[in-house]
Amino acid sequence: MSKEKIVMCEDLADIMPPEYQELVATATFGKQDRGWKDIGTSKELIEQHSLCAGCPESIAFRYILASLPAPEDTVFVGSTGCTSLVFPHVAVHNIHSLFGNQNAIASGLKRALAARFPDREKDVVVLAGDGATVDIGLDMTMQSWFRLEKFTTICFDNELYANTGGQESGLMQKGFVAKMAPKGKTFEKVKLAEIAREAGCAYVAVLTVSKPNRVEQVIKNAIFVAREIGPTFVQLYTPCILEIGKQSMEGLDEMKDSETIGGRFVQKEYITEEAQKLLDVIKEETKARKKAAKAAKKPVNA
């Protein structure tokens, strides 16, 4: 898509909703090196969210949308859960179909888009909760990795089924007492990152969303590697403050606690050699481009 597709007809512009007018005026579609720092100075691609106050998923959504390298050519595939309450407010095409089949949808979608647009890169990004990714949808999640489908899978890991009211999930910690685990969960948190690595993902990252620059980097890495090499997986800890008994303002602390040494979400990455080479090249190119841009900005005689 080029940005002209969202330009309004002049005669009708005044009756368009203000949020759409802002989108046309200042959204960062097509901007090179867009990132989380655009938040606050440009129109975000998420209009609002219908999540609980203070939900870390909402900030995760904002960082991810700000970090997409090419939102004008990106299609999201979601699943049922809290994320499906947010997607209707997002200015990027997104598909909700069923619960758990998101990686199957993305497989067909990515292939069809690749066939229809042979000269253009169309990024497909799956964004689903841990129930959808690991429990009901594990079959399709893993099979898409086995087939080396070239799209990114992002899992919002809140360690339980949030939208249905806090039931046990495969990514819940062992021993946690939850609905449907009245005596505490009896088995370990599923090692999804390792499963992803073994199943064929060329780039895997596990982290919280406490630091926007880190989120931006892994999202970009994951999408760049998916374009060129194969499946990529990002697992983000987005705690369900409601179901773990925290207050609205305690989400950030919960994430910071979990990523300190010995925590469940100390940042880790698994990168294949091929993927690392690609990321190194991109890093160099980006650095050179930014340096050149900076130099061009400087007055000649300064």
Added chain:
Amino acid sequence: MNKQVELKNKKVIASSHVQLGQKNRMNQTYTDVNDIFYNSELAPNFLTGSEVIREAIKRSSVGTSVAYPITPQSEAAALIGEIYAEGYLDEYFRGESEFAVMGQCAGAAFGGHRVFTTTAGPGTLRAMENFPMWAGSRLPIQVCVTCRGVNSPLSIQPDTLEMYYLLETGMLVWHAETAQDLFDFILKGFIVAEQPDVHIPIAVCCDGFFVTHTKDTVNMPPLDLTLPPYDPYKAPVPCMDMEVAPIRMMRDPFVMKSNYISYATHASWQQEIRAACERSRKHTIPLLDGLIDEENTDREILIVASGTAVSQSREAIRLLDEDGIKVGLVKIKTIRPFPSEEIKRVTKNAKHIIVPEFNVTGWLAREIKAIIPDNERVLVGPHVCGGMTLPSEVIVEQIKIHLGMETEKLRM
């Protein structure tokens, strides 16, 4: 507000719709469906039903097909793989289950491809959650259902029970009697399902083995003609390729509870899907020459059937004729939309309406009973199930018993 935006190097991608008369990479000419069937030289071919599916797909400009093995559709699904390797399709792969396959098909359709797949029996049921989703998402995917028994106990034999489960999914459901029907329905099915005022999925059903694994003579247009490709930008909902402005479709997600708008949206959308199915009539009637075929429907005794039960009934009618019993025949081609008005009209003067079926429940008889006056005229059956054949003699005997006539008891 409406400031100029720099286009950089990006260009607007216009509709990918290729004009009629142009050639594709296989050197086939995109041709209007009417010209394919009514203005081209049809030549007879002696093929199995599975091969007929392959030949139909060669002439259907399909983008993606996803396959999964289940008898009796496995052969057709593998043959489509062969023509993909030859270059007829853009994408083809094996999914991991029917549930996943139907999701993969949906993904390709969301992305703007014409999509075809095949399934059968337990596979249809495993995939079931996808079908109302396809309809609700307005994806004009075609699934060819080669009907087989639904477990348990394990059966791979023909049985049309699975069609009953498909009736309220919001899809178009057509039932082929012969390999010729199957060929015609596949090509015509794409065209009807993709009309902007229809744009819902279609299940083209045939009876497994009886149609898929037997050889029959089928008249086909030449291979250098193919359907025009699907144009995703004529769809009533946006194609998910970011080539259409990403409008914010709703202020609150539909799923939000206790919200009148969400109730109203769901209610009206579900009615719209059913209305779209009804609107398919005007496209289907000229292409299929009506939703039903009728023979001697002025007679007092009528057989109303679909699928291979029609073929068995034709033979039964011939046998009855030898005994001086005159019976008319109604062949139903589309189960959804159901040809209610047509059936009411042709059964108006019938005293006995016999509905032979290949399933245990007699769902077609139920459908008919639900729409005609004086429905005690309907004889539910004979029906066989679990893969049994339905000999014409059984239909003859049932009709004779029903009429209070003496019969020579059939030996089992």
